Structure formats: C-alpha cells, structure tokens
Amino acid sequence: MLRTFCAFLVITPMLASAAEGPMAQGVRPLVIGHRGASAYVPEHTLEAYERAIDLGADYIETDLVSTRDGYLIARHENELSDSTDAPQRYPTRKAKKMIEGREVEGWFSEDFTLEEISTIRAKERLPFRSQANNSLYHIPTIAEILTLRAAKSRETGRAIGIYIETKHPAYFRSIARPMEPALMSILRAWAMDREGAPVFLESFDPDSAKRMAMETVGPVIQLLALPEHASDANLKMIATYAKGIGPEKSMIVPVSKEGQAGAPTDLITRAHKLGLVVHPYTFRPEAQFQAASYGGDPAKEYCLFQSLGVDGLFTDAPDLALKAFRESCPISAPSPAKK
Ligand code: G3P
Numbered sequence: 129m130l131r132t133f134c135a136f137l138v139i140t141p142m143l144a145s146a147a148e149g150p151m152a153q154g155v156r157p158l159v160i161g162h163r164g165a166s167a168y169v170p171e172h173t174l175e176a177y178e179r180a181i182d183l184g185a186d187y188i189e190t191d192l193v194s195t196r197d198g199y200l201i202a203r204h205e206n207e208l209s210d211s212t213d214a215p216q217r218y219p220t221r222k223a224k225k226m227i228e229g230r231e232v233e234g235w236f237s238e239d240f241t242l243e244e245i246s247t248i249r250a251k252e253r254l255p256f257r258s259q260a261n262n263s264l265y266h267i268p269t270i271a272e273i274l275t276l277r278a279a280k281s282r283e284t285g286r287a288i289g290i291y292i293e294t295k296h297p298a299y300f301r302s303i304a305r306p307m308e309p310a311l312m313s314i315l316r317a318w319a320m321d322r323e324g325a326p327v328f329l330e331s332f333d334p335d336s337a338k339r340m341a342m343e344t345v346g347p348v349i350q351l352l353a354l355p356e357h358a359s360d361a362n363l364k365m366i367a368t369y370a371k372g373i374g375p376e377k378s379m380i381v382p383v384s385k386e387g388q389a390g391a392p393t394d395l396i397t398r399a400h401k402l403g404l405v406v407h408p409y410t411f412r413p414e415a416q417f418q419a420a421s422y423g424g425d426p427a428k429e430y431c432l433f434q435s436l437g438v439d440g441l442f443t444d445a446p447d448l449a450l451k452a453f454r455e456s457c458p459i460s461a462p463s464p465a466k467k
C-alpha cells in the first residue's frame with residue numbers, strides 16, 4: 129500500500145512541497161520528543177525529557193500550565209488526575225470548574241502552590257503503557273526543564289532544542305495567571321529569547337501565539353486541530369506572525385474510518401508556499417495510533433511523511449523516528465549541481 133502511495137506521489141504536486149522542504153536540503157525532519165519520550169516514561173517529567181534527549185531527539189516538547197502562585201509547570205492539562213497522584217495525596221482538593229466552556233471536575237494546578245505541587249508525583253496516563261514508573265517522578269517547572277536542557281546540551285555537545293506550548297492560556301488569563309509574560313521572563317533569564325536560540329513556542333490559541341510572537345524573537349508555531357483551520361486565508365493570516373504550523377497529522381494524510389491512509393492533502397505545499405514550516409503531531413508507536421495501511425510498521429509512516437516534505441514531527445518515540453530516517457528512508461545530501 130505504501131509503495132502504491134509513493135508511486136502516486138511522484139506524479140502529484142506533493143513532490144513540489146518535498147522539493148521545498150528539508151529533503152531538498154539533504155537534511156531529515158526535526159525529531160521533537162513529544163512530552164519527552166512519552167512512549168517509555170511518564171510524560172512531562174525530567175526523566176521523560178532526559179530519555180528523549182538520550183534517544184537522540186533534536187527538541188523536547190513541554191506543555192505548560194500555571195500553579196496558584198504563578199509558576200509554570202509541565203502538564204498537558206491543568207486538571208491533574210489523569211497524569212499524577214494528586215487525588216491520593218490531596219483527597220479534599222477536588223473541585224468543579226468551567227474551563228473554556230466545558231465543565232471539568234478534578235484536581236487543578238491553579239489550586240496548588242508550587243510547594244504543594246512538589247509533593248505530587250507523575251503517573252502514566254495511558255493504561256496500555258508501562259505503569260512501572262508511577263509515583264516516582266516529580267512535576268517539573270519550566271526552569272528545571274531549561275536547566276536540564278542546558279546540562280544535557282553540554283554533556284552531549286548538541287544544542288538540544290526546547291519546544292514550549294501554552295495550555296489553556298485564555299483560561300489562565302481569566303484567573304489572573306497570564307502565561308505569556310511569565311514564560312517570556314523565564315526565556316530571557318535563560319538567554320533563550322535571542323535570534324538562533326534552539327526554541328519554538330507553540331499554541332492552539334491564536335491569541336496566545338500572537339502574544340508570544342510579539343513578545344519574543346523566538347519562532348512561533350500555530351497548532352491546528354482540524355482541516356477547516358487550514359484554509360488559504362487562515363494560513364496567510366498565520367504567516368503574518370508565525371514561523372510555521374503544527375497540524376494534526378491526518379490533515380496531511382487523512383485516514384478513513386476503516387483505518388486506511390488516503391491520498392495526501394496539499395497542506396504542506398500550501399504552507400511552504402507561504403514560507404511556513406510544517407511540524408505535524410503526534411507520531412506514536414502503538415498500532416491504534418497508526419493507519420492500518422502501515423501494517424504496524426512505524427517506519428512506513430515516518431518515511432511517508434518525510435517524503436511529503438515535513439520539516440519536523442512530534443513523536444512519543446524519538447528513537448523510532450531516527451531509526452526510520454537512518455535505516456528505512458535515509459536522505460542523501462543533494463549534489464552541488466542540484467543546490
Ligand atoms: O504540541 C504538539 C502537540 O503536542 C499538540 O497536541 O495535545 O499533545 O499538546 P497535544
């Protein structure tokens with residue numbers, strides 16, 4: 129099936145996007161360790177980020193929420209019960225809130241001080257992944273993650289990048305915990321708000337993405353969840369403040385209800401024409417996260433997206449992405465004549 133696809137690609141306009149993407153420059157896509165190496169270690173812990181770096185990730189990705197006292201900590205949601213043992217440690221702190229128009233019940237980061245958060249431990253969110261490391265690792269602040277990044281960059285001799293997402297920024301603004309100013313001052317303190325620093329800033333919320341674009345020199349990525357967010361008009365608007373887009377991967381290769389990968393869309397071509405880089409999410413090793421067409425082989429998915437010209441991708445398993453790019457679909461450097 130994949131062969132059929134690749135043959136199809138040769139005669140479609142998608143080749144134009146590949147010609148403008150990293151393949152044309154003889155480089156593979158950036159490998160972004162999604163929430164760390166979250167296929168192996170509970171997400172958003174220093175241990176998960178370190179594992180991603182040790183597995184070769186170019187960037188580590190962290191989602192941020194705020195504590196009661198305004199510290200930015202790494203969590204995918206401000207509701208903590210799916211990924212921490214907060215309910216066991218603080219049984220009386222359960223609350224019900226409206227978060228961005230949705231009623232949510234649970235334990236919320238903004239109800240805990242950083243000191244209290246330091247007593248909570250992370251747990252694996254997905255039941256089919258290893259639970260062996262539950263309740264071992266603490267919830268890190270962005271400052272701790274930047275410290276780790278700097279130490280691992282020195283240790284490995286690689287400039288490890290950090291890819292930072294504001295989560296629920298409108299909600300946190302509404303409760304007087306605006307995230308962007310806190311994040312910008314931390315980036316400045318860490319000398320990461322400068323041209324060429326290995327940092328990307330990302331958000332699903334266009335308002336937060338624009339605020340970050342205005343307040344920092346760092347490149348901003350506008351995350352996109354649905355195909356209707358990828359109109360030419362919207363991409364043009366995004367190009368006025370962002371360096372690129374982070375689309376859900378099915379916006380590039382749609383998957384049918386039966387699990388078959390369909391013909392690629394022209395999203396990469398249209399984004400590249402506007403000068404936007406494209407970093408789709410999320411590549412995961414388990415079969416339920418992949419189209420049946422790949423036959424359970426994650427390398428097929430990585431190679432297809434590389435052939436389509438993505439500039440980077442978010443993966444829970446950075447080692448598998450790198451293995452695919454190294455062994456299954458290596459890129460040879462362009463000859464001088466082709467440069
Ligand atoms: O930030 C890219 C990707 O992480 C977006 O999805 O929900 O995992 O933050 P999510």
Ligand code: CA
Nearest residue numbers: 189190191293
């Ligand atoms: Ca994210």
